[in-house]
Every structure is written in C-alpha cells, then in structure tokens.
Amino acid sequence: MSMIFRIAKEEWRLWLRSKVIxxxxxxxxxxxxxxSILTVDRVAxxxxxxxxxxxxxxxxxxxxxxxxxxxxxxxxxxxxxxxPPLAAFEPGVDAVTGQSxxxxxxxxxxxxxxxxxAAADLGGFAALTPANLYQLLLPLLLIILGHALLLRxxxxxxxxxxxxxxxxxxxxxxxKAVALLAVIVLFMLPxxxxxxxxxxxxxxxxxxxxxxxxxxxxxxxxxxxxLAASIILKQRAVSLGALIFIWLFAALIVPRFAINASSAxxxxxxxxxxxxxxxxxxxxxxxxxxxADPAFLRLQKEVLEQYDVEKVEDxxxxxxxxxxxxxxAELTDLLNSYAENRMEQEASQSDIFNLFGLVSPTIxxxxxxxxxxxxxxxxxxxxxxxxxxxxxxxxxSLNAVHANELSYADDLNxxxxxxxxxxxxxxxxxxxxxxxxxxxxxxxxxxxxxxxFPFAMLFIWLVLATAITFFAARRVRV
Amino acid sequence: MLSNFSRELRFxxxxxxxxxxxxxxxxxxxxxxxxxVAEVRDQQQTIAxxxxxxxADRANALEGQEDWGGAAYYAFHLTYAPPSxxxxxxxxxxxxxxxxxRVRMLALxxxxxxxxxxxxxxxxxxxxxxxxxxxSVAPLLLILLLYDLRAAERTARRHDLLxxxxxxxxxxxxxxxxxxxxTLSSLLLIxxxxxxxxxxxxxxxxxxxxxxxxxxxxxxxxxxxxxSRIDAxxxxxxxxxxxxxxxxxxxxxxxxxxxxxxxxxLPNGGEILLLQRETVNDxxxxxxxxxxxxxxxxxxxWRDYATIExxxxxxxxxxxxxxxDVKAASLVDQYRSARLARDDAAQLVAFLSPTSFVxxxxxxxxxxxxxxxxxxxxxVREFHAQLRAFHYPMLFKGDPFDRELLEGLPAFAPPS
Numbered sequence: 001m002s003m004i005f006r007i008a009k010e011e012w013r014l015w016l017r018s019k020v021i022x023x024x025x026x027x028x029x030x031x032x033x034x035x036s037i038l039t040v041d042r043v044a045x046x047x048x049x050x051x052x053x054x055x056x057x058x059x060x061x062x063x064x065x066x067x068x069x070x071x072x073x074x075x076x077x078x079x080x081x082x083x084p085p086l087a088a089f090e091p092g093v094d095a096v097t098g099q100s101x102x103x104x105x106x107x108x109x110x111x112x113x114x115x116x117x118a119a120a121d122l123g124g125f126a127a128l129t130p131a132n133l134y135q136l137l138l139p140l141l142l143i144i145l146g147h148a149l150l151l152r153x154x155x156x157x158x159x160x161x162x163x164x165x166x167x168x169x170x171x172x173x174x175x176k177a178v179a180l181l182a183v184i185v186l187f188m189l190p191x192x193x194x195x196x197x198x199x200x201x202x203x204x205x206x207x208x209x210x211x212x213x214x215x216x217x218x219x220x221x222x223x224x225x226x227l228a229a230s231i232i233l234k235q236r237a238v239s240l241g242a243l244i245f246i247w248l249f250a251a252l253i254v255p256r257f258a259i260n261a262s263s264a265x266x267x268x269x270x271x272x273x274x275x276x277x278x279x280x281x282x283x284x285x286x287x288x289x290x291x292a293d294p295a296f297l298r299l300q301k302e303v304l305e306q307y308d309v310e311k312v313e314d315x316x317x318x319x320x321x322x323x324x325x326x327x328x329a330e331l332t333d334l335l336n337s338y339a340e341n342r343m344e345q346e347a348s349q350s351d352i353f354n355l356f357g358l359v360s361p362t363i364x365x366x367x368x369x370x371x372x373x374x375x376x377x378x379x380x381x382x383x384x385x386x387x388x389x390x391x392x393x394x395x396x397s398l399n400a401v402h403a404n405e406l407s408y409a410d411d412l413n414x415x416x417x418x419x420x421x422x423x424x425x426x427x428x429x430x431x432x433x434x435x436x437x438x439x440x441x442x443x444x445x446x447x448x449x450x451x452x453f454p455f456a457m458l459f460i461w462l463v464l465a466t467a468i469t470f471f472a473a474r475r476v477r478v
Numbered sequence: 479m480l481s482n483f484s485r486e487l488r489f490x491x492x493x494x495x496x497x498x499x500x501x502x503x504x505x506x507x508x509x510x511x512x513x514x515v516a517e518v519r520d521q522q523q524t525i526a527x528x529x530x531x532x533x534a535d536r537a538n539a540l541e542g543q544e545d546w547g548g549a550a551y552y553a554f555h556l557t558y559a560p561p562s563x564x565x566x567x568x569x570x571x572x573x574x575x576x577x578x579x580r581v582r583m584l585a586l587x588x589x590x591x592x593x594x595x596x597x598x599x600x601x602x603x604x605x606x607x608x609x610x611x612x613x614s615v616a617p618l619l620l621i622l623l624l625y626d627l628r629a630a631e632r633t634a635r636r637h638d639l640l641x642x643x644x645x646x647x648x649x650x651x652x653x654x655x656x657x658x659x660x661t662l663s664s665l666l667l668i669x670x671x672x673x674x675x676x677x678x679x680x681x682x683x684x685x686x687x688x689x690x691x692x693x694x695x696x697x698x699x700x701x702x703x704x705x706s707r708i709d710a711x712x713x714x715x716x717x718x719x720x721x722x723x724x725x726x727x728x729x730x731x732x733x734x735x736x737x738x739x740x741x742x743x744l745p746n747g748g749e750i751l752l753l754q755r756e757t758v759n760d761x762x763x764x765x766x767x768x769x770x771x772x773x774x775x776x777x778x779x780w781r782d783y784a785t786i787e788x789x790x791x792x793x794x795x796x797x798x799x800x801x802x803d804v805k806a807a808s809l810v811d812q813y814r815s816a817r818l819a820r821d822d823a824a825q826l827v828a829f830l831s832p833t834s835f836v837x838x839x840x841x842x843x844x845x846x847x848x849x850x851x852x853x854x855x856x857x858v859r860e861f862h863a864q865l866r867a868f869h870y871p872m873l874f875k876g877d878p879f880d881r882e883l884l885e886g887l888p889a890f891a892p893p894s
Contacts, residue, residue: 027721078748093601096598102588112591112592112593113591114574118744118747120742121847122831125731128736137728144717144720236712237626240712244618245622248615259603259604267520268596270524272580277531353599377597414789415789421789
C-alpha cells in the first residue's frame, strides 16, 4: 500500500515540476472560478427578478377595477419560472425555452423571450457554464496530465527496474490511478462549494450530493480511460492523439450527432402545425362567446332540465356564463390533448438522445446534471403543465363569477347603454380567485429517480473502463 | 516540385494515422451535410403544408363572418422565412429564433414574440452541421495531422539528416504539409459541393464558403507551423496546440459573449408584453374619445370617421389594439437595436476567433444569422402594417360587408 502512495507522490512531484501542466491546471482553475462566480451571480439575480415579477403580476391582477368578469379572462396573467438553486452550476434548458408565459382565456401560449434568441452569436461553445467546463474541459485536462502516466516509465526505462524489483504492473497502475484520483478530488472542490451554496439556498442534500457524485463518476471514467491508454499504447504522441480523438468524439461529435439523429427519428410537429390541425376540431366545439352557437343546444337542454325551467332567461344562473365555462372546459381538454402529445414526442426525442449516453459519457453526465439540477426538459414540461393548470383555474373561477353573479338579462343587453354596461361590472373583490403561483422543481427523490438511467450508464462506463485498465495493467511487460 | 508532391502523396498513402484523420473528416462532412439537407427538406415541407392548411383555415374562418371587424378578428395569416439554398450547411439561429408565425389584426407585439421552437434539448446542445464541423472540428483534425511532422522525425533522429538532404527545410516540410492541408480541405469540401449541387446553391455562395473554409485551415496551418518550430517533444507540441484551440474556440468567444451582453443590455422582454397588454386592457375602461384622439395622432386621415356612437365598435377596438403596439414601440425598438448592436459587436470580436468567424460567416451566407432573423421579423411587421392598411378603410368608412373584397387580403411574401 505504501508503495502505491509513493508512486502517486512521485507522479505529483513530476506534475508540479512541469510548466505545461501547472499552467494548464491554473487556467482551468481560474476559468472554473470565474464562470462559477458569474453564473451564481446571474442565476441569483434572475431568481429574485422573476419572483418579483410573479408578485407584481399577481398584484396587478388583484388591483384591476370593477369590470365584466370575462374581460378579466382576456386580461390574463403571467407565470414565471425562477431558476432552482443548482441552476447556478447547470442552467440547463432555461436559456433556450424562455422563462415567462402569458396565460389567458381560450389559448395556450408558448413561453417567451428565450435568452438564446437575443444572445451575441459567437458559435458553438460560447455559452460557458460551470457544468460545461466539467463536461468538456476537465476531461481534456486529465488527458494532458495523464496520457503518459505509464508510458513515461516505459520511455525512461524505469519500468524495467520497477518490474525487476518485483512490483507488479497492477500496483504501479494503482499508484498512478491514486495520483490521478487526487487531481479529480481536487477539482471536485469548486463543484462541492457550489453544491453547498445550493443547499444554503434551499436545495436538498440528496440532490446536491448526487450531482457531485455524478460528476465524480464522470471524471473517474475519464481518469480510467486515460490511464488505460497510457498503459496500452507504446508512444506518447500516439496516446495523446488517441485520447484527443476519444474526447473529440465523446464531447463534441456524438452529442450533436445524437441531436440530429433523434430529431430525424421522431418528427415532433411545431405548435403552429399542430394548432392548425387542432383548429378544425376546435370549430366543432363552438365559440364560447356566442351562447346561441348550435354546438351548445344539447347543453342548453340539459341545464334547462336540471333547473326545471323552459327558457334560458328563467334560469337562476347566467346562461352566458354557463356556456363560457362549459366551452372553456371542452377547449382546454382539446388543447391539453395536443399539448400532451407534443410534450410526449419531445420527451421521446430526448429519450433517444439520452440513449447515446452509451456511446458518450458526456451525454450521460449532461442528462444526470440537468435532471438533478431541475433544469431539464421534463421540469420545463412540468412548468408548462402547472401554468396551464393555473390558467384553467382562474379562467373557470371567473366564469363561475360570470355565471353566478351577473344576471342574464343585464349581460345580454350590456352593449345597449352605459347604465346597462355598468350593471355587468363585478366588484373587484372577485379577482381574488387567482391562486398564488410559485414554481418549484420536482422533489429531490423524484429527480434522483429520474436520473437513475443515465447514472446507470455512467456506472457501466466506469466498470468497463476500470476493467480494461485492470487487465491491461496485469499484462504490463517491458 | 511536382515530384516532391507525388512523393509526399505516396508517403501520405502509407501513413495510417493520417489516413484515419482524413477519412474521419470525410465521413463527418458527409454526415453533416446529409443531416442538413434532410432538415432543410423537412422545413420546406412543413412550410408547404402550413401554407395550404393556413389557406383552408382562413377560408373556413371567414365563411361565417358578417362584418369587417369579425372577419379581421378571426382570420389568421401565416408568415414564414423559408430556409435558403445554403441553409443546410449552417442552421444557425433557426433553432433558437422562430421562423414562422400566424398573425392577425390584433396588437402585434403579443403575437410576434411567440416562439414556435423545437425541443429545448436541441437548442441547448446544438446541431452537427457543416458550419460546426468546419469551424471547430476541422482545425482539431488539422492539428492532429500536422503537429508532429517535424517532431516525429526529430524523435526518430532523422530530422537533421532529412533537412540536409533536402537542401532546405522549406522544400521538405512545405510540400508535406501542403499535401495534407489540401487533402483535408478537399475531403471536407467534396460533400459540401455535392449537397450544394443538389440544393441548387448559388455558385457565389459555394465559392465564398469554400474560400472561408480554406482560409481558416490556412490560418490554423500557420499556427501549427509556428508552434511546431519550438524544439519540444510531440506531446508537448500537441498539448500547446490543443490549448490554443481551446483558447480560440471556447475561451475567447465565451468571454467576449459575456462582455458584449453586459455592454449591450436588453430591455426585459416581459415589460414589452406587459405594457402592450395593459394599454390594450385599460382602453376598455377609458372614454372612447381618449382612445380615438390618440389613434388619430398617427392616422389623421380617419378624422372624419372616428366618432364612436355605440358601446362597442370594431374600429374603436382595432384602434386601441394598435395603440398597444404604439405604446410599446420604443421598448420594442430598444430590444431590436440591442440585438443588432450585440450582433455587430460579435462580428468584430469574431476576428479574434477563427472558429467564431467561420461559423458566423457560414450563417451569414446561409441567411441564418441574427440579422436575417431580425429581417424576417421586420417582414412580419411590414405585413401586419399591410393588414391594417387593408382593413382600416372598410372599418372606418362603414361600407357594407362584401366577402368578395376579402379576396384582396394582402398575402405574405417571405423576405428574400
């Protein structure tokens, strides 16, 4: 055991003496510190800004004057998605999706003002986040540090001496592995600090610790690959070239290839496309603004029977409000079936994308990272569902006010003169039907469950890479 | 000289490592243009279907209408920016900015900010298109092909002998490197040219794209050449070159992007919508003259027709819709000019980073850069203005409803 640590210590001594390695490590460390601070700062300000916007939106809604309740249905409301605490490490899809959504009667809108739409365009990697650095840059640093771990002993002839002393290739490799592992542990510190920060911001220990664990696994996989290459290959430059090829493939090529492949495999129509198909069905539902639409004849018969009256004028409730409520429910069912369908297709596209984690650990760790941080596509979909529930809830509450607090006769004649118009205004106290909306990601255990599959892929990678290293190390000859 | 090249070609044919990188470049190029062409075809097909469905839907919506206001309210109009003949090579902003909208006569700001974008994971990771290959991956392949030309001979202790036999160092290394650079460029370009021929790309675009790619590779060759003069081992050279690649492809763009965005802040998008929304909603509770007076400031030509007598009239309704846009106009303008300012700054900074430069240049050729997307939005605004110009005479003059006249509704023409 002490032999292993001695080898590791020797490796560290060599690294610390190499200018190239010290410089590379310092640069990566500085980048990591800088992006972490910038991202933490940005996410914290977005968090408080969006929360404030949500509160303002609610206050504005409550502060509306007396008016016809259906006007409030069209006035609408906003839902905001504040970034979760771990977004300071992994901002995820937020920049692409936009974070606010306008909610109004009879419509499902899309989120708006995605950052990427207005970003300065400088090509593929310009969005630097701590997560990106861990996924792309740290493996490269491990490659630079470790591509000659065992090769150096071979080249300088010390390998023969060590083997002749009766040390096995395995213990030599173990020593090198410990040296590399110490580097990995060192580089886990910034992430751990960010995780502790997130916990202080209200994130659970489970999610934060799992995230740290996921990246530790990921970097260990790269460590094992690097060590294996340094054992198997016989020339320094070949080892470095091969490792850079693996990095190029896993970190740059496969993720983008996987995006193209999954979008080609499942054709998810855009919203306008599916809306146009839906509109034909929607017309059959009738227009909720027009209580005389033939689509509502059956409803009329049922309601008249229920209250045992002959004409809608004799109903104790406002027939127009009943129609508004009924047609909103029907329409929402239709809208939701199309929205669910779109989301399911997107989710299966992402499932295919995630499967490529078997070819590239970078994809697997990215998926672990977004899921645990609560910035993945599934969380975005949940935001869409919850804001839709909020929309339906306030619209229907207003429709209930419309049906119960306005007389049908007044409502029907509201455009005849200003006095009649005033009679159709409801006291603004009624706007209190709006629920407070505070979006929070899934519970930590749900997120951990959802990340089980990509985690499993990372384990497979680690087991495979370690096994290759192990068998290669056992067969080390001069 | 020629014999030098044919000798180097023979050497290259025996260098398995080099052949591997070259083959990889070719395969990746084929994959990138294949995906690109498929995506462009898909978008074209989507647009063709949307045009038909939109037409049918509008006819359907107009069928039951009995007045001008209702017809304008229920008729949606498709607007779109079709992919250009070179878009297959660089999808650029088409993945993050919307390229299709359905708009109607209501306030425009609430409609034009809708984004019908695809799966969010796609925008996050990005596509494997030719622009990405040429900008980011090709330089790495070039580095791997060239970094140890000298150093390998040095390690094999043949370096000095070879140089003295060849007479001068230039005669030896120049043909060797040139053969590799030329082979790499042609293997990257052949698939691009083939796809261009299929898509009917203009010769000017193909020529410019080829020159940009070759130029970028020459720049990287120069970088490799300068670095590899350092008398160091191949692995140290490769490390240094990868470090340079990282700095030029990742660090400089990321830092510049951060600086540019900090320097050109955007007005909060939500504010635009909120302002427009509040203006439109407040109008319901305001005296109608207040709305009409404000409207007449921009449209004095309707002064004689602007008296509102009923509690609800369509011309009043559309007047306050337009006022919503007018009220938000200065914020909208700030938003637009901040985006353009960011793009201009990015254009300047791109000279510091060959990867950003190549990617941006390809997007510009393909009409998928920020400026093109803003041009599309401008076209939608222009079209919406045409819609208003078409409807206002009917709404204000109060001519009897005539469905035939709706045949003359303006049709959207995509920006070319």
